[in-house]
Amino acid sequence: MTNTLVIDTSYGSTVGVVGHEPVVERDSRTHVERLQVDIAEAIEEAGLHSSDIERIVVGIGPAPFTGLRAGIVTAKALAFSTGAELLGQDALSAQASMMAAYHRGEFPFPESVGVARISEASGVRDETTESPAKPTAVSHVTLAVNDARRKQLYFTLIADADDASSGQSHGNGYGNHKVLIDMDIDYPQRIAERVNAAIAQHDSLSGTHTVVDVVGHGAAKYAESWSTLSQLGVVLDASVLDMGSQGLTWYAEHAHANRGMTQTGSDGNADGGALADSYTNNRAISPTDAIEPLYLRRPDVSVPSPLKHVLHHAGADRAE
Numbered sequence: 001m002t003n004t005l006v007i008d009t010s011y012g013s014t015v016g017v018v019g020h021e022p023v024v025e026r027d028s029r030t031h032v033e034r035l036q037v038d039i040a041e042a043i044e045e046a047g048l049h050s051s052d053i054e055r056i057v058v059g060i061g062p063a064p065f066t067g068l069r070a071g072i073v074t075a076k077a078l079a080f081s082t083g084a085e086l087l088g089q090d091a092l093s094a095q096a097s098m099m100a101a102y103h104r105g106e107f108p109f110p111e112s113v114g115v116a117r118i119s120e121a122s123g124v125r126d127e128t129t130e131s132p133a134k135p136t137a138v139s140h141v142t143l144a145v146n147d148a149r150r151k152q153l154y155f156t157l158i159a160d161a162d163d164a165s166s167g168q169s170h171g172n173g174y175g176n177h178k179v180l181i182d183m184d185i186d187y188p189q190r191i192a193e194r195v196n197a198a199i200a201q202h203d204s205l206s207g208t209h210t211v212v213d214v215v216g217h218g219a220a221k222y223a224e225s226w227s228t229l230s231q232l233g234v235v236l237d238a239s240v241l242d243m244g245s246q247g248l249t250w251y252a253e254h255a256h257a258n259r260g261m262t263q264t265g266s267d268g269n270a271d272g273g274a275l276a277d278s279y280t281n282n283r284a285i286s287p288t289d290a291i292e293p294l295y296l297r298r299p300d301v302s303v304p305s306p307l308k309h310v311l312h313h314a315g316a317d318r319a320e
Contacts, residue, residue, distance in 0.1 A: 003048055003053050004055040004252045006022070009032070010061050010067075011146060012027065015042045017043060017053075018248055020042070022245070023042050025038065032066065036074065039074070054084055055084055056084045057251065058291065061090065061294035068295070069293055072291060087259055088255075090183070091146050091216075092144040093177070094240050095215045096177055097250075099140070113236070139160065139202075139206065139208040139209065141157055141180060142215055143157050146217050148185050148297065153216075154184070155185070157179070157198055159179075184296065189225045210231065211232070212231060216239055217238070
């Protein structure tokens with residue numbers, strides 16, 4: 001791969017040059033302030049200069065406003081000044097791609113990554129730092145999540161590429177998948193209910209037994225909600241960018257391999273029918289597209305109420 005810089009601020013910040021260990025910040029109070037310093041450090045540790053960067057992959061969320069916007073603006077400015085190719089990559093589809101690769105034996109988790117899992121025999125949760133044993137004769141789907149704060153999660157539900165059940169197939173080796181629930185934001189318990197409904201339909205059409213792996217920041221935080229899932233697999237409170245240089249490389253290659261793909265939502269329409277559809281289907285943004293952050297949460301602002309009456313006068317009308 002060319003000299004590729006990854007910048008992601010979907011959860012804290014992760015900055016790194018492909019082939020090297022990333023610089024990670026998890027303090028939400030300082031990661032934006034340290035972003036430029038971390039970029040300079042990552043480039044220097046890779047033995048490069050900023051002018052050597054040929055491609056920049058930037059995370060487009062979904063994530064809260066401030067941190068996500070800072071990462072995208074920084075990446076755009078750096079791409080403009082260096083002439084580097086700029087690609088955008090959402091956080092969730094890359095996690096689903098990672099889990100599909102794990103089940104194919106192509107992406108082993110580092111020993112330092114803790115995984116919670118449900119024992120299929122006893123239904124009792126284990127906590128371990130070892131990679132979970134791979135189930136056999138089951139269909140896997142990934143519930144990819146990211147902490148949205150306010151007791152909510154960004155999420156999408158994606159089936160493995162090799163699953164022959166219904167759904168829309170997209171991608172290549174880094175992104176073959178079927179989207180069962182498009183990218184959205186919701187409360188964990190409500191997410192579990194929506195996932196169970198989607199899995200019931202998925203299994204009735206495919207005739208398979210489906211296990212749901214929950215992956216991403218916030219997965220462990222809301223573990224109680226996942227106990228209501230029809231069949232829970234692994235619970236991994238980490239993203240692909242928490243997997244060191246291996247994860248950084250996977251994330252960047254995933255973005256490059258899937259750039260410029262034709263968009264189709266779970267309803268089969270070319271525009272997907274919703275904002276999130278444009279990105280959920282493993283979409284990296286080509287340089288000719290506008291790279292914009294995925295917030296998903298509706299704005300807090302609302303139409304103001306009419307002005308109050310004062311001294312028996314009629315309320316003033318607001319100018320349009």
